[in-house]
């Protein structure tokens with residue numbers, strides 16, 4: 490006999506140097522941090538300890554955002570809209586929530602990161618990314 494069940498195993502792991510810097514900058518400075526690979530000449534979002542393309546370590550931290558561009562999205566029933574967003578200054582996209590109202594999202598529309606008032610050094614210190622209206626709001 491085979492029983493099919495899901496096992497929930499809570500765990501904690503170190504965010505690492507780059508991940509910690511990213512989270513601290515969210516919490517303390519409301520700032521998105523990326524990593525610049527001088528070999529590939531690409532800026533990765535969010536910050537990483539090494540370049541996934543060439544393996545280089547010792548990347549330089551750079552500020553990215555707060556503006557961003559919508560790359561792609563999906564609607565998750567009862568959860569909201571999740572999007573791949575490319576922060577300004579970055580060459581890669583990161584996953585987060587797209588804040589509404591959302592009538593007709595299109596790739597390339599302008600977004601702005603929205604931080605929570607209370608932050609704790611967690612990816613959810615970012616509330617999400619809001620669509621920037623044409624009049625700049």
Ligand SMILES: [Zn+2]
Pocket residue numbers: 526527528529530540541542543544545
């Ligand atoms: Zn690289």
